Amino acid sequence: MSDEEHASAPHWSETWRGVEGQVPAGPAGYGAMIDTLRTFLDDVAAASPDEAIVAALTQDMAGWSSKLRPLAVPEAERIFAHRRDLPGRGQTMSPQLFIDEASAESVRGHVTFGDYYLGGNGAVHGGAIPLLFDEILGRLSNAGTQKRSRTAFLHVDFRSITPIGKRLQIRGWFEYEEGRKRLLKADLRDGDTLCAEAEGLFVELRPGQP
Numbered sequence: 332m333s334d335e336e337h338a339s340a341p342h343w344s345e346t347w348r349g350v351e352g353q354v355p356a357g358p359a360g361y362g363a364m365i366d367t368l369r370t371f372l373d374d375v376a377a378a379s380p381d382e383a384i385v386a387a388l389t390q391d392m393a394g395w396s397s398k399l400r401p402l403a404v405p406e407a408e409r410i411f412a413h414r415r416d417l418p419g420r421g422q423t424m425s426p427q428l429f430i431d432e433a434s435a436e437s438v439r440g441h442v443t444f445g446d447y448y449l450g451g452n453g454a455v456h457g458g459a460i461p462l463l464f465d466e467i468l469g470r471l472s473n474a475g476t477q478k479r480s481r482t483a484f485l486h487v488d489f490r491s492i493t494p495i496g497k498r499l500q501i502r503g504w505f506e507y508e509e510g511r512k513r514l515l516k517a518d519l520r521d522g523d524t525l526c527a528e529a530e531g532l533f534v535e536l537r538p539g540q541p
């Protein structure tokens with residue numbers, strides 16, 4: 332998918348665009364590069380390569396690391412994970428989240444965990460699911476206000492296995508706000524099956540709080 336196709340996909344609403352502020356433009360093709368990296372990680376996870384492939388791949392990857400290392404910039408100038416206009420924010424740590432509908436109070440989207448996120452026996456790793464919940468609730472908590480918040484706790488219940496390679500539905504919503512505290516909930520479903528649900532407390536940061 333090109334960056335233009337990415338940008339026109341229904342992955343974030345105007346509401347989120349408005350409140351989340353500016354995103355770094357980055358070079359053309361950045362989103363496609365991250366997509367390729369995601370596919371690559373899935374392929375690495377699924378493959379059983381021979382010795383020659385392992386040696387060649389190790390050499391190629393080391394070559395790319397030495398090209399990238401001199402290009403490192405401070406956090407504020409980074410593109411990785413800062414492209415909030417792209418599904419998945421231009422990062423590969425958590426699975427690519429597509430936002431289908433969002434307001435300041437709730438959000439609905441879809442996600443597919445690739446082979447990279449396999450825990451065992453066809454089920455997604457139990458650490459990858461809280462990562463996704465933190466991603467969607469963290470963004471939602473910060474969407475309706477300019478006052479930033481951080482996750483204080485994130486409680487996750489795993490209700491049934493979360494399958495690899497299937498398109499799943501995810502929702503998040505505000506339960507209530509009380510002073511600096513924002514309580515949000517989310518669930519992840521495979522059709523009619525509830526895979527996991529989460530409750531997160533986000534605490535609004537005071538001025539100067541990191």
Ligand SMILES: CCCCCCCC/C=C\CCCCCCCC(=O)SCCNC(=O)CCNC(=O)[C@H](O)C(C)(C)COP(=O)(O)OP(=O)(O)OC[C@H]1O[C@@H](n2cnc3c(N)ncnc32)[C@H](O)[C@@H]1OP(=O)(O)O
Nearest residue numbers: 465466469470473479480481482483484510511512532534
């Ligand atoms: C800059 C932030 C992000 C911005 C996002 C930008 C836009 C979105 C774009 C892309 C983002 C994509 C999505 C990813 C983002 C997800 C967010 C994260 O994952 S953040 C990383 C993980 N979290 C931490 O590292 C926190 C570490 N902890 C802390 O910094 C503090 O403990 C903090 C801020 C959470 C609270 O500390 P205090 O000193 O400010 O506040 P006190 O006075 O302790 O608590 C205030 C109230 O909250 C309750 N509280 C605090 N922690 C609690 C807990 N664990 N359980 C229950 N209650 C708790 C307290 O009891 C108190 O309640 P009473 O006012 O007395 O009623």
